[in-house]
Amino acid sequence: MLADIESEDEGDDHPLPELPNVEEYDQVRMRLAPNPNGPWHLGNARMPSVIGTYKDLYDGWMLCRFDDTDPETKRPDLDAYDQILDAIEYLGFEPDEVIRASDRVETYYDHARELIELGGAYTCSCPAEEFRQLKADSEACPHRDKDPKTVAEEFERMVEGDYDSGEMVLRVKTDIEHKNPALRDWVAFRIIDTPHPREEAAEYRCWPMLDFQSGIDDHLTGITHIIRGIDLQDSAKRQRFVYDYFDWEYPEVIHWGHVQIDAYDVKMSTSTIKELVEAGDLSGWDDPRTPAIASLRRRGIRGGAIVDAMVELGTSTSNVDLAMSSVYARNRELIDEEADRYFLVRTDDGNVAHEFPVIDAPGGGHPPVHPELEDRGTRDVPVGDSILLEAADVPDREDRVWLKGLGCFRHTREALQYVGDDIDAVSEEGVPVVHWAPAEENVPVRLRTMDGDVTGVAEPGFADVGVDEIVQFERVGYARVDETGEEETVAYFAHE
RNA sequence: GCUCCGAUAGUGUAGUCCGGCCAAUCAUAUUGCCCUCUCGAGGCAAUGACCUGGGUUCAAAUCCCGGUCGGAGCACCA
Known part of the structure; x- marks a missing residue:
């Protein structure tokens, strides 16, 4: 049981x-x-x-x-x-x-020879067009009854390159009256004048078709x-x-x-x-x-x-x-488990990043490296005098926004005024949580996506990420770091 | 024209051979809620399908026949 x-x-x-x-x-x-x-x-x-x-x-x-x-x-x-x-x-x-x-053309030739000996194949010089018609009518072509000896000789001449492309093929003798036209006397070998790109095979002119090979x-x-x-x-x-x-x-x-x-x-x-x-x-x-x-x-x-x-x-x-x-x-x-988190603020046209002076803010934000894996610790994102937000994340005047890992801010005049770090603002009062980047100290990024390139700036810690590593840009998606450089870091967008 | 093959939710899939346990499985997707300092992860829920018409049967997604739709081959391509 x-x-x-x-x-x-x-x-x-x-x-x-x-x-x-x-x-x-x-x-x-x-x-x-x-x-x-x-x-x-x-x-x-x-x-x-x-x-x-x-x-x-x-x-x-x-x-x-x-x-x-x-x-x-x-x-x-x-x-x-x-x-x-x-x-x-x-x-x-x-x-x-x-x-x-x-590499195995000789093997195919050997089997072709054997097949010819068994009476299972014949050399045919019908033009493709003509044979197609005969086949459609279930009619044998005149070459079908050649004796194996002649076939063998003509096949050797095919191998030797005595024929030009289109002049002669080797057909497998199946059933010319088979009800399925696809199966009637199909081509096993044909001549191709163009040399094979591989040096080892460049001399062959007589090539097997897929079905035979x-x-x-x-x-x-x-x-x-x-x-x-x-x-x-x-x-x-x-x-x-x-x-x-x-x-x-x-x-x-x-x-x-x-x-x-x-x-x-x-x-x-x-x-x-x-x-x-x-x-x-x-x-x-x-x-x-x-x-x-x-x-x-x-x-x-x-x-x-x-x-x-x-x-x-x-x-x-x-x-x-x-x-x-x-x-x-x-x-x-x-x-997901291996992808460390980073902030990337996209600055593209049509998605202009907004720069805001910050007032009374703590010196730096400390969001977790990975939300489920506390032992990875926290990041250190400096604030400086001003920060960048994506256009869609900019709060209306007098509204609040929670800068992730940093705290709660109110949009006053043209600045963000720090109003505290009581998380109740988020959990109780519904203040939206957004990602951000320092306006001064940051890492220029080019994110290549299926819809074209997007530019942006990442938090400074992103500079330490090595090529080939997978990261998650919070609220943007997963990406693979492709190239790091002074000018910009290139990452390829995977998916959300 | 001839010959093959297939048809289950938006997508994919299980079930079809050996009819009943299938008011149809699972995943993904979408939506909502919970959780979360991410639009990620996690949890819960909802949405949504047997191509069609006959037949056989007590009983058909499952068997039989017709049709419709889709795909493939009929290459001196692979």
Whole structure:
């Protein structure tokens, strides 16, 4: 009875559904299969988040395989390989092995040769347009019945580079009359004249298509569970034809829908972001307005917050909208404890800071470093002759305001008159509590947000905060210190 | 045109396989109250959903059929 309850509890510990047929395998083996054609955006984080979580759950094995077999249309970006591995690490996972498809071309050739020998593939010189028509009509092309010997010879000529791009392809012989046109005699290899950007692969001209390459690799690396997008739904069906020729067992496969992210104006697409960055409309992949991993990272969002949010989305085949607020909620839990508090008075146009001489004030304010953690002590915010308030916080004439950590003040003439430190003013009489900064001794700050840069001044103690630290500007929000300097300190705004 | 897939509150998700315990779970969001020297954290409460029409059944979110809506593939992209 007790054991029942306990095991139930454990089962409900994570929101991901069980992987299918896990018991049939010695070990759950999965792969991330990124295309290194650019750094990662937020949507790409779903793959390592979910697969990595499954890996931890089942004590499994995880491969990172770069599917970089298209040197032209989805040309690999040489920097992206490491950027992607970085992103995976930031999310808190580590692949057990990393391979690149472009290192394995000979392996694909070998399997193509074997497939040809088995009568499972044929070289085809039909123009793409013509074949498309034949396929639509369920009609075989004249090349389909070539004998394997001729096919083998022509394939070697493809490998040798005897054909130009578009002249010859190798097709897998499936079922030309299959009711699903997507599965009919698909292309396994084609010629690409553009050299691969990786030096090691620059000489190859005959490249496998994803369905072939990925199918071969999944088997050779012992993948037991494939998790990928619905755009590849028919891939499994196509690849099964190859698996059947080789008498291989196809892995378990799960397809999920697309993810949309709210809160961004910029479309979440590698090519779109790439264009905007190149055009200078975004300062980079880490511009706060960019829905990219590098951007969230720079804002101080923990990888774990992204993972939690992604895992919550589950693996349904429907398209889903990820609310950034969900990422923020997770992140708040992760960073609140470490985030020391500071005052930042924003001085931007339209939000002009107001300077007030203070009368009879104590020499300094001493708000807590962290309200829940008393052992962190208190801050020391000098007052000087005058202080700054944000426009929205300025009390009406004769009204009072509580300067946090300092005391109660009344707005008289053009000054703030100290009227005491009896907290009843706040708790009993409803005097608003606001943050403030000394007008003289302060730290200029540039806060970079999703809506543009905001300038302001922080209390002097903020000068001691190191780069990469997460702080909370009271009543403004959490931010990551990005750069400290004489002129100004740059911080990236995370969220409220 | 052909072939697949999906549809639970604003968002995501549980439940659907094996119909009843579901006037539907949890999280997030929003709002209100409490607490707090932050608009953060914490506490409490409220809001809000089974796409639609039939059928089977004592009983349907769950099974069956039709429809609607949405998505994906039919690339010498991944």
